[in-house]
Amino acid sequence: MAAQKDMRLFERIRQGDQRALADIYDHRSSLVYSLVISIVGNVADAEEVTQEVFLRVWRKSELFDPKRGSALAWIVTMTRRLAIDRTRSKGYKSQSRNVELSVQVDEAVSSRDYSNPTDEMLLRLQSGEVKSALANLNEKHLEVINLSYYKNMSHSEIAAQLESPLGTVKSRLREAVNHLRNSLNAKVGTDD
Amino acid sequence: MIEHKIAYELIEEFVFGTLSHEEHDQVQAHLDSGCTQCTARYREVSELSVQLAQAVSQQTPASDVKETLLKQIKSDSKFDSKEVSSNTIWPWVSAVSIAASLLLLFWANSLRNELSTVRDELQQSRVRIARLIQDGSVQKDAAYLLGLPCSWLVDLKGVAPNQDAFAKIVLNPKIDYAVAYVYRMPPPPDDKEYQLWIELDGQPVSIGLFKVGEDGQALLKLQSISDPMSIQSFQVTIEPKGGLTKPSGMQYLTGMNAMPPMPSMH
Numbered sequence: 001m002a003a004q005k006d007m008r009l010f011e012r013i014r015q016g017d018q019r020a021l022a023d024i025y026d027h028r029s030s031l032v033y034s035l036v037i038s039i040v041g042n043v044a045d046a047e048e049v050t051q052e053v054f055l056r057v058w059r060k061s062e063l064f065d066p067k068r069g070s071a072l073a074w075i076v077t078m079t080r081r082l083a084i085d086r087t088r089s090k091g092y093k094s095q096s097r098n099v100e101l102s103v104q105v106d107e108a109v110s111s112r113d114y115s116n117p118t119d120e121m122l123l124r125l126q127s128g129e130v131k132s133a134l135a136n137l138n139e140k141h142l143e144v145i146n147l148s149y150y151k152n153m154s155h156s157e158i159a160a161q162l163e164s165p166l167g168t169v170k171s172r173l174r175e176a177v178n179h180l181r182n183s184l185n186a187k188v189g190t191d192d
Numbered sequence: 193m194i195e196h197k198i199a200y201e202l203i204e205e206f207v208f209g210t211l212s213h214e215e216h217d218q219v220q221a222h223l224d225s226g227c228t229q230c231t232a233r234y235r236e237v238s239e240l241s242v243q244l245a246q247a248v249s250q251q252t253p254a255s256d257v258k259e260t261l262l263k264q265i266k267s268d269s270k271f272d273s274k275e276v277s278s279n280t281i282w283p284w285v286s287a288v289s290i291a292a293s294l295l296l297l298f299w300a301n302s303l304r305n306e307l308s309t310v311r312d313e314l315q316q317s318r319v320r321i322a323r324l325i326q327d328g329s330v331q332k333d334a335a336y337l338l339g340l341p342c343s344w345l346v347d348l349k350g351v352a353p354n355q356d357a358f359a360k361i362v363l364n365p366k367i368d369y370a371v372a373y374v375y376r377m378p379p380p381p382d383d384k385e386y387q388l389w390i391e392l393d394g395q396p397v398s399i400g401l402f403k404v405g406e407d408g409q410a411l412l413k414l415q416s417i418s419d420p421m422s423i424q425s426f427q428v429t430i431e432p433k434g435g436l437t438k439p440s441g442m443q444y445l446t447g448m449n450a451m452p453p454m455p456s457m458h
Binding site (some may be wrong): 016018020021025026029030033034035037038043045046047050051053054055058063066068069070072073074076077079080081082083084085128129131148149152153154155157170173174178180181184189 | 201204206207208209210211216223231234235236237238240241242243244245246247248249251252253254257258261262264265266268286304309311312315337433442454
């Protein structure tokens with residue numbers, strides 16, 4: 001299993017094995033890079049952040065606690081934080097988005113009316129399973145997932161945009177996450 | 193120290209990476225304190241985050257990204273390299289240089305072990321401090337509960353072969369949380385956790401997972417106890433990591449919710 005492979009590589013990285021870092025890079029760099037570029041929107045920043053993610057895997061692997069989830073979940077969480085930090089940094093220019101994400105329409109969502117920005121997000125996703133789960137959310141849940149996960153907005157930014165109370169945004173996002181988990185049969189130790 | 197309720201509400205943002213640095217560090221410290229509810233939620237949301245990330249159209253970074261990264265880690269002083277590059281044996285290496293290399297390796301290895309020990313101790317201290325602060329906060333809640341009129345204590349007794357274990361839970365009909373003191377519990381295996389259940393209308397309902405310290409003790413704030421008087425009994429079982437929706441494992445503690453008579457209005 002890929003999750004077990006990640007764990008073994010982490011063990012070796014903790015012992016200072018550079019080949020293990022090269023292996024985990026080969027194994028996970030596409031996912032990391034794709035996620036980063038979907039957030040920062042340009043190749044130069046995406047490459048730098050991708051390097052930073054794997055440098056941290058090398059230097060801070062001891063902070064990973066398997067009791068809190070898979071190694072991949074730890075990497076993805078760190079990746080999002082570093083990428084969003086980059087978009088908030090002084091030198092970052094939001095207009096530098098120059099990468100088009102490939103569009104693969106899945107049958108599960110193709111029947112929807114894509115007239116609003118939330119549905120545009122669905123079109124960019126390539127996993128039929130996730131697209132289908134997202135498409136089954138109600139409009140309000142889909143909207144907060146889109147703003148929070150794919151538009152990288154904080155609770156308070158979402159509340160301001162939707163002109164909704166902060167508490168409503170928090171509970172709506174929690175419900176949306178729970179619905180998605182149920183829908184995807186999310187399990188501890190998600191594997192690819 | 194951030195309160196549990198606030199930390200719990202921030203877990204989605206913590207995982208999605210949208211918190212400020214300050215809030216991120218506060219939630220991290222709360223997780224490091226060993227909060228089982230928040231850790232379970234973190235695990236759920238972070239695994240979902242992986243699935244959402246995998247749904248994004250996949251692209252491959254340019255090859256020089258890896259080359260630059262590997263150059264950086266080769267010059268990184270954190271570790272000495274353990275990479276054995278080839279089977280080449282330098283034919284000209286003298287006995288003196290071998291001895292010097294061995295000495296260097298020994299010294300580097302000692303240094304790395306020392307660094308590793310210091311790092312572990314720092315991490316353990318951080319966790320201990322966070323846990324002490326968390327315990328202090330729960331103690332305050334417990335003191336507040338105990339000082340209120342109408343609060344009562346429920347005794348949970350150990351079930352054989354762990355009859356030495358026991359727990360006391362403080363409840364109040366007007367407060368939506370309870371505090372539990374747990375003692376003399378054996379450490380669970382790595383793949384298991386203790387789960388606390390309440391019985392409502394004859395059905396067990398989970399109110400959370402918990403760990404015990406090396407001393408077998410735990411101090412827990414039990415959230416969302418909306419109607420303590422409707423609880424019929426409590427029990428603690430051992431379950432797989434992450435917990436279950438119904439108790440399946442061995443029972444460790446059990447106790448009936450015996451409320452004292454309410455004070456008369458006259």
